[in-house]
Amino acid sequence: MEFEPVLSTVAKTIQTAIAPVFLLAGIGAILNVMVGRLARIVDRARDLEKLHPSSTGPEHARHVFELRLLDRRIRIINNAVFLVVLSAVANCTVVAMLFIAELLDLGLGKAVAISFVLSMVLLIGGLVWFLFEVRLSVHAIRVRAELLERERT
Structure with missing residues (x-):
């Protein structure tokens, strides 16, 4: 006779899996923001790469500085995305272990808990890298003094 899970057992497992599934939706939203930032950084780098060969003097130095900064930001945000994807x-x-444990009547409670904690640790790591990238971008935004045309008193 084949094993046929009771509908109430499946429903209970689905209820248990709801929290991790909602977390997965949140992780997806976070990834969307991170990938959007990465795309803007890459676009800016490509724009500067086009200007780089024709620039000279102080303008060239600014381009090189900004390209180095963008390269660093790309590496940082890539680390953040990597960790958040691993968290997902x-x-x-x-979620898979919850269903497998219920369907096969396995005692995977400890493995489920460890996987969930691992997911949280990876998410925290990804968010910390993301915070570093945001802080780096904010510190890098400087309007050159000669462009500010400050009033003289």
Whole structure:
């Protein structure tokens, strides 16, 4: 006779899996923001790469400085995206293990808890990298004094 899970058991497992699934939706939103920032950084780098060969003097130095900064920001945001995607994978593993444990009557409670904690640690790591990138971008935004045309008193 084949094993057929009781509908109430499946419903209970779905209820248990709701929190990680909602977390997965939140992680997706975070990834959307991160990838959007990455795209803007890459676009700016490509624009500067076009200007780089024809620039000279102080303008060239500013382009090189900004390109180096953009390269660093790309690496940082890439690390953030990587960790957040790993968090999503760990979170998906939690959901899968919940169903597998219920369907096969396995005692995976400890493994589920470890996967969930791992998901949270990876998410925290990704958010910390994201914070570094945001702080770096804010510190890098400087309007040159000669463009401000300050009033003289």
